[in-house]
Amino acid sequence: MTDKVVLFGNGQVASLAHYYLTHDSDYEVVAFTVDASHVTEPTLRGLPVVPVEQVTDRFPPDEYRMFVTVGYGRVNKFREEKYHQVRDLGYRLISYVSTRATVWPDVEVGDNCFIMENNIVQPFVRLGSDITMWSGCHIGHESVIGDHCFLSSHTVVSGNVVVEANCFLGVNSTIRDGITIARDCVIGAGSVINASTTEKGIYVPPRAEKLALTSDRLPRI
Numbered sequence: 001m002t003d004k005v006v007l008f009g010n011g012q013v014a015s016l017a018h019y020y021l022t023h024d025s026d027y028e029v030v031a032f033t034v035d036a037s038h039v040t041e042p043t044l045r046g047l048p049v050v051p052v053e054q055v056t057d058r059f060p061p062d063e064y065r066m067f068v069t070v071g072y073g074r075v076n077k078f079r080e081e082k083y084h085q086v087r088d089l090g091y092r093l094i095s096y097v098s099t100r101a102t103v104w105p106d107v108e109v110g111d112n113c114f115i116m117e118n119n120i121v122q123p124f125v126r127l128g129s130d131i132t133m134w135s136g137c138h139i140g141h142e143s144v145i146g147d148h149c150f151l152s153s154h155t156v157v158s159g160n161v162v163v164e165a166n167c168f169l170g171v172n173s174t175i176r177d178g179i180t181i182a183r184d185c186v187i188g189a190g191s192v193i194n195a196s197t198t199e200k201g202i203y204v205p206p207r208a209e210k211l212a213l214t215s216d217r218l219p220r221i
Contacts, residue, residue: 005094006031006059008052008082009069010044013132017069017096017114018045024099031059033066052085061090068093068112068130072150075184076130076166080148083112083130093129110147128165140177152189 005027007014014032021027032044036051043049050058066086070079087093093111097103100117107121110129118136121127125139128147133139137151140159145151147165155169158177163169167181170189175181180196187193188204197203 002026002028003065003094004028004030004059004063005065005067006033006050006055006091007067007069008033008086010034010038010040010049011070013071013114014069015045017067018047020096020098020116021067025096027065027094027096030064031055033059052089056089061092064091065094066091067096067114069114072132072168075168075186076148076150079130079132080166083148122159146183 005021007017007029010032018029021029029047031047032049033052033055034049036053039049039051041049068079068082068086070082095109095111095113097109097115098117101115101119103115103121104123106123108126110127112130113127114132116133116135119133121139122141124142126144128145130148131145133151134153136153137155139145139157140161142159143157143161145163149163149165149167151169152171154172156174157163158175160178161175163181164183166183167185169187170191172189173187173191174193176194179193181187181193182197182199182201184200185197186202190205191203192205193203
């Protein structure tokens with residue numbers, strides 16, 4: 001039987017999750033839910049948007065599952081709060097792994113993970129719960145990604161790395177092998193991290209330099 005799923009969220013991530021689950025899974029999305037104060041429209045993608053204060057009455061947790069589909073606000077703390085909220089309501093949380101991702105059979109994947117297309121997850125990797133991996137990331141062998149992390153597109157995590165909980169890794173960031181990204185870190189887009197980080201650290205690369213020369217004055221090559 002097809003599992004029926006309610007998505008927590010009504011933003012862009014929720015809309016994307018609805019599309020992925022509809023076109024690339026056996027799950028059937030039946031509704032969206034958010035806090036009553038965040039209900040802006042009664043429907044989304046043709047489905048009802050239900051205040052979470054009413055969701056157990058309309059979609060009881062013994063008949064429906066849940067997927068928390070919100071972004072990385074407050075270094076993923078907002079998503080973490082909603083993750084625990086719906087678990088406390090009694091819902092089982094699904095994970096989505098794209099059929100276009102390469103995830104080896106022995107990889108451990110927790111609940112409420114959203115793993116998009118073209119991700120490569122090598123053998124012996126452990127993925128915690130409530131992890132979002134946007135398209136095209138690489139996770140090297142024996143690495144561990146902690147709970148409530150967000151990996152932006154084309155993040156590269158080399159082998160034997162530990163990424164602790166509640167980290168954000170920006171687009172095209174690169175983590176060398178054998179180091180630890182401490183909890184609550186923000187790794188900016190394009191950063192290359194060669195040593196273990198400190199808790200709550202923010203790491204950014206040098207900014208691009210604007211030259212005095214304009215593009216119409218470039219010499220011919």
